[in-house]
Amino acid sequence: MHALLLASALLIGCLLAVQASVNLQLNKAVGTPYGASTLQLSVATALLAVLAVAVGTITAVDLVPDVPFWHLLGGLASPLYITSGILLFPRLGALAAVGLFVTGQMFASLGLDLLGLIGIEQKPISAGIVVGAIAVLVGITVIIRSQLVAQKVPAVATPVAVTVGGGGSVATATRPAAPAPAPKRSGLGQGGWIILGLIAGAVLPIQGAINAQLRKDLQAPVTVAMLSFIVATLTILVALLLLRATRRTPAPKFEPLRRMPWWGWLGGACAAAYVTATFMLIPTIGAATTVALTVTGQQVASAVVDNYGLFRMPRRPLTLPRLGGLALLIAGSVLVQLT
Numbered sequence: 001m002h003a004l005l006l007a008s009a010l011l012i013g014c015l016l017a018v019q020a021s022v023n024l025q026l027n028k029a030v031g032t033p034y035g036a037s038t039l040q041l042s043v044a045t046a047l048l049a050v051l052a053v054a055v056g057t058i059t060a061v062d063l064v065p066d067v068p069f070w071h072l073l074g075g076l077a078s079p080l081y082i083t084s085g086i087l088l089f090p091r092l093g094a095l096a097a098v099g100l101f102v103t104g105q106m107f108a109s110l111g112l113d114l115l116g117l118i119g120i121e122q123k124p125i126s127a128g129i130v131v132g133a134i135a136v137l138v139g140i141t142v143i144i145r146s147q148l149v150a151q152k153v154p155a156v157a158t159p160v161a162v163t164v165g166g167g168g169s170v171a172t173a174t175r176p177a178a179p180a181p182a183p184k185r186s187g188l189g190q191g192g193w194i195i196l197g198l199i200a201g202a203v204l205p206i207q208g209a210i211n212a213q214l215r216k217d218l219q220a221p222v223t224v225a226m227l228s229f230i231v232a233t234l235t236i237l238v239a240l241l242l243l244r245a246t247r248r249t250p251a252p253k254f255e256p257l258r259r260m261p262w263w264g265w266l267g268g269a270c271a272a273a274y275v276t277a278t279f280m281l282i283p284t285i286g287a288a289t290t291v292a293l294t295v296t297g298q299q300v301a302s303a304v305v306d307n308y309g310l311f312r313m314p315r316r317p318l319t320l321p322r323l324g325g326l327a328l329l330i331a332g333s334v335l336v337q338l339t
Contacts, residue, residue: 013297043268128339
């Protein structure tokens with residue numbers, strides 16, 4: 001039974017990488033990442049509401065007026081994380097984007113643990129934590145550097161046939177190929193996207209710590225997850241309306257959703273499953289083990305998505321440097337969480 005729970009933690013980590021990948025199809029159909037995030041969070045909220053009714057904990061919402069206001073703010077992290085995934089996956093690839101998320105997540109959780117913030121029990125620093133943190137930094141650096149090198153593909157000379165003289169003799173010459181067009185940049189430069197990925201990952205442990213306080217208040221994990229997603233949905237909806245009012249994003253399109261692959265809707269289900277499963281697993285196998293396994297699953301799944309171009313993602317082969325960076329990320333994540 002214990003082995004099954006460990007495998008479940010690894011599997012739900014994989015769901016985060018799948019979630020970000022399939023959300024790109026939702027974004028293509030809707031035409032704006034903020035509209036896609038609103039739809040995805042609405043689906044997750046609806047699924048969790050149904051589950052809360054099914055398990056009989058929906059009445060815990062009656063206690064909400066009595067809880068501290070900031071205990072309800074954990075959901076603010078979800079719109080940032082989901083929208084960042086939609087923006088970063090096509091620009092950096094699944095492995096690099098998830099690597100940034102994990103790096104931000106690891107260092108934010110370290111800050112919470114070492115400083116004892118937001119109700120987290122303070123923990124002393126150890127040699128394993130230091131080594132793990134260094135491994136995470138080296139791993140994400142290797143992955144990002146290999147990604148930047150891969151984007152600089154040199155032009156290849158193209159053989160062309162040239163007619164020489166009046167006898168119609170043909171000689172072969174080479175013509176330099178036109179340089180590959182530079183990747184499109186919108187808003188942020190490469191450094192800005194990297195910072196966004198780190199911040200998006202860092203808010204997840206903070207969200208978890210805040211939601212843990214709300215769970216103590218309500219004693220109903222599924223209802224806490226539902227409330228978190230309600231806050232998230234309202235937040236991204238307000239952001240979408242403001243951006244539309246200032247003409248910073250196009251209006252969402254709904255007609256193309258009919259032509260979207262069926263699996264484009266799985267992002268909301270993945271998010272709901274992840275939140276619910278982590279609430280259930282942490283009391284059983286421990287927080288450190290749960291985080292270490294979910295992070296590992298997240299990184300492995302992102303590498304598979306990149307290597308095989310799953311979910312219509314651009315194919316980015318798992319080269320030796322990227323594989324080495326992935327190994328360092330996984331080893332560092334496990335060391336940080338389990339020491």
